[in-house]
Amino acid sequence: MDTEIRLADFSQQADRLALQLLMQEYASDPMGGGQPLSSDIVESLPDKLHHYPGAFSVIAWSGEKAVGLINCFETLSTFKARPLVNIHDVIVSKSCRGKGISHQMLERVEVIAKDRGCCKLTLEVLQGNERARQVYLAFGFAGYELDEAFGKALFWEKAL
Numbered sequence: 001m002d003t004e005i006r007l008a009d010f011s012q013q014a015d016r017l018a019l020q021l022l023m024q025e026y027a028s029d030p031m032g033g034g035q036p037l038s039s040d041i042v043e044s045l046p047d048k049l050h051h052y053p054g055a056f057s058v059i060a061w062s063g064e065k066a067v068g069l070i071n072c073f074e075t076l077s078t079f080k081a082r083p084l085v086n087i088h089d090v091i092v093s094k095s096c097r098g099k100g101i102s103h104q105m106l107e108r109v110e111v112i113a114k115d116r117g118c119c120k121l122t123l124e125v126l127q128g129n130e131r132a133r134q135v136y137l138a139f140g141f142a143g144y145e146l147d148e149a150f151g152k153a154l155f156w157e158k159a160l
Contacts, residue, residue: 004062015059
């Protein structure tokens, strides 16, 4: 599969539609919660990302069809006093999985992060998403700990 990975431009209709379709596919998948996003969220998301400071996305294209998406947010590492990139969504269309598309998109995100002087990439992954975990491990991601006595870091949330 010949795939082009490029930085999204949400002022462009094709990229807006790609974001909306891929996010809806991801949300509807069991690994994304199994529920479609509301029409209000789907409609507003391209503008929200376009105007959100530090946000960027990469889209994988196979010809005219969007087959993958990663949404990222640049923030600051207080321990390094340098920016970092948090990878928030990694989506590959179900029909295109297993073809290395997520790896190609991660490579592009890494280049962008290095160009921005970032010290690291971060992401979260569900414990049961074995396929994604293997992709991330192969790419060089790992859990972390500051002191072995206190164990590995955990990602928690509190809904508001």
